[in-house]
Amino acid sequence: NAGVMQNPRHLVRRRGQEARLRCSPMKGHSHVYWYRQLPEEGLKFMVYLQKENIIDESGMPKERFSAEFPKEGPSILRIQQVVRGDSAAYFCASSPSVREETQYFGPGTRLLVL
Amino acid sequence: SQQGEEDPQALSIQEGENATMNCSYKTSINNLQWYRQNSGRGLVHLILIRSNEREKHSGRLRVTLDTSKKSSSLLITASRAADTASYFCAAASGGSYIPTFGRGTSLIVHP
Numbered sequence: 001n002a003g004v005m006q007n008p009r010h011l012v013r014r015r016g017q018e019a020r021l022r023c024s025p026m027k028g029h030s031h032v033y034w035y036r037q038l039p040e041e042g043l044k045f046m047v048y049l050q051k052e053n054i055i056d057e058s059g060m061p062k063e064r065f066s067a068e069f070p071k072e073g074p075s076i077l078r079i080q081q082v083v084r085g086d087s088a089a090y091f092c093a094s095s096p097s098v099r100e101e102t103q104y105f106g107p108g109t110r111l112l113v114l
Numbered sequence: 115s116q117q118g119e120e121d122p123q124a125l126s127i128q129e130g131e132n133a134t135m136n137c138s139y140k141t142s143i144n145n146l147q148w149y150r151q152n153s154g155r156g157l158v159h160l161i162l163i164r165s166n167e168r169e170k171h172s173g174r175l176r177v178t179l180d181t182s183k184k185s186s187s188l189l190i191t192a193s194r195a196a197d198t199a200s201y202f203c204a205a206a207s208g209g210s211y212i213p214t215f216g217r218g219t220s221l222i223v224h225p
Contacts, residue, residue, distance in 0.1 A: 004156075033212065042118075042202055042215035043157070056212065091156055101145050101211055105156040 002027065004094050004106035005074075012112045019079040019086070021109045025094030032075045033103060034067060037089045049075060082113045118146070118203040118216035126222045133190040135219040137203030140184065144206045147213055148177060148188045151200045160188070160201075195225040 005024040013019050025032050030051050035043040048056040049069035060067070064082075069075040079086055089110050093103035121136045137146070145164045149157040161177045163170050163186065170177050176189040190197055200220050204213030 035215075040217070042217045043204075045212055045214065048212055056210075093157075101147065101162055101206060101213075102159050103213070104159070105149075107156045110154075 004029075004092055004104050006090075006092050006106035006109050008109060009107060010110050010112070012114060013082050014114050015083055016081050019082050019111055019113075021077040021079075021090050021092075021111070022074040023077070023092030023094075023106060024074040025092075026104055029094035029096050029104070031095045031097060032069050033093045033095075034075070034077050035091045035093065037091060037108075039088075043091060046077070079111075082111075084113045087111055087113045118205045118214060120201065120203055120216045120219040122219060123217070124220045124222075126224065127193060129193060129195055129223055129225050131193055131223075133193050133197070133221055133223070135188045135201050135203075135221070137186045137188070137205075137216060138184060139186075139203075139205045139207075141207045142181075144208075144211065146179060146186050146206075147204045148175075148186075149202045149204060149215075151202065151218070153199070157202065190221075193221075193223045195223050197221060198223050 007022050032049045034046040037043045045059040047060050047067045064080045066078045089108045091108045092106045095103050118137050118139050147162045148160040151157045163177050163179045174191045179186045200218040202215050202218045204215045206213045
């Protein structure tokens, strides 16, 4: 059973470009969570999605950031018009249900904005 | 504000010694979890302890929870160089099962 997969592992973008981060949850998991980690910091919750639904986006910046989890395919975290402050590690986690408190994390995507 | 705050920020010990990390939180919790993160990697779940539990063990790991003091501790016994990592506590509170992470404790175990 493959774990949570994220790609790309590293992404370099210039200011103003778009960044698309992908997350494939573990098999059988329909709940996906995105977190951002700045250097020397803990993880900050961004958004929680189930298939085709955004359940909680209280941690998402109001502009430029969006997330989706379509019926088919991976979850996508999209950052438009990236700025240097978006440079961070972005982690995806999945769980079979929200009441399954343990979340299984992917290896992360490290975004560098030049 | 952080729901979980780890202490100390950094810990350096010799192989074979025990390592103790503490976590404090602010509001009543449903559960508290400890994760490990190796440099440049994702998080690995270690232990979940629920609000009605006081202690849990997993191999060389021992987690305690004191809800009256709003604190938890993670003890790693007989540490190994491979235990070198950052350790995070994450607390879920209220009606949410989404954990809030602290800044972590950076543990270095010298061989």
